[in-house]
Amino acid sequence: MPPRKIIIDTDPGQDDAVAILLALASPEEIEVLGITAVAGNVPLTLTERNARIVCELAGKPDTKVFAGCDAPIARKLITAEHVHGKTGLDGPTLRDPTMPLQDRHGVDFIIDTLRRAPAGTVTLCPLGPLTNIATALDRAPDIASRIQEIVLMGGAYFEVGNITPAAEFNIHVDPEAARMVFACGAPITVMPLDVTHKALVTAPRNDAFRAMGSPVGVAVAEMTDFFERFDKEKYGNAGAPLHDPCVTAYLIQPELFTGRHINVEIETQSELTLGMTVADWWRVSGRAPNAMFMGDIDADGFFELLTNRLSRL
Ligand code: RIB
Ligand code: CA
DSSP: OOOEEEEEEEOOOHHHHHHHHHHHTOTTTEEEEEEEEOSSSSOHHHHHHHHHHHHHHTTOTTSOEEEOOSSOSSSOOOOOHHHHOSSSSOSSOOOOOOSOOOSSOHHHHHHHHHHHSOTTOEEEEEOSOSHHHHHHHHHOGGGGGGEEEEEEEOOOSTTOOSSSSSOOHHHHHOHHHHHHHHTSOSOEEEEOHHHHTTSEEOHHHHHHHHHTOSHHHHHHHHHHHHHHHHHHHHHOOSSEEOOTHHHHHHHHOGGGEEEEEEOEEEOOSOSSSTTOEEEOTTOOSOOOOOEEEEEEEOHHHHHHHHHHHHTTO
16 A cells, blocks of 8 residues: 655644654655644744754655645634743753745645645645645635545543633634635544643653654654653643644544544634534434544553554654
């Protein structure tokens, strides 16, 4: 089976960084055509810089990194330095990037790539707010039918919100964008908090990263040490939830995940529940299914995959 061609759309973010590392460590299953940065956890000037830092940490300085949108479609940007730190990659000391940022805008790269590739051969992997994806769909509606699959981290149902009582961060930052993506007609697979909050970096799992002794292993352990303090305090968790690497792991070992093909709509009107993913898990609405909404993960299998692959870098 040839590797799946993907575009990673991301707002690094420590967990985005691990997702990118896992993708770059898995050439048998994944060909990263490019990485498009979006404003989210931290502003765009930092997310594009962090994406390049992570590519160089992986030893892949030839990866094409593009800067995308610096603000949500119709709202002011909300960032999450309280979780990810001022740089967005707080924790390890990482070298400034030397690889270039591509000149083209990330949205143009997404549109051009989907138009040039045979229909149904490129997967989009959004790990942050959906601003770039929605902007591309708005500017080039023809690309919707050319997308093989959109595999995204975002949303929540049984787990409810992490940035408000009702909404998960990626969707809450740009709910109008999320609404457009979930309505675009492309096959969508969702990794919500319902799954990612079961992918916890417990101490033994973080020790396994550190025990690699490699710059990647130590950096991931140090990122997690930093990133987990927020979730541990808030949820009393045994470790940080590794949200975004669930997207990459799905591309490599989909059998690690189980879910339901259901209707998912996005709240964009109510300030109280703005950005809520209204997931019709019990199929009571009669609305047509539009997403494979994941509900469970084989966490041990996930960390075994992650540790094995990261040790390659
Ligand atoms: O809510 C978790 C999501 O928001 C993750 O993608 C994390 O990186 C932040 O972007
Ligand atoms: Ca992210």
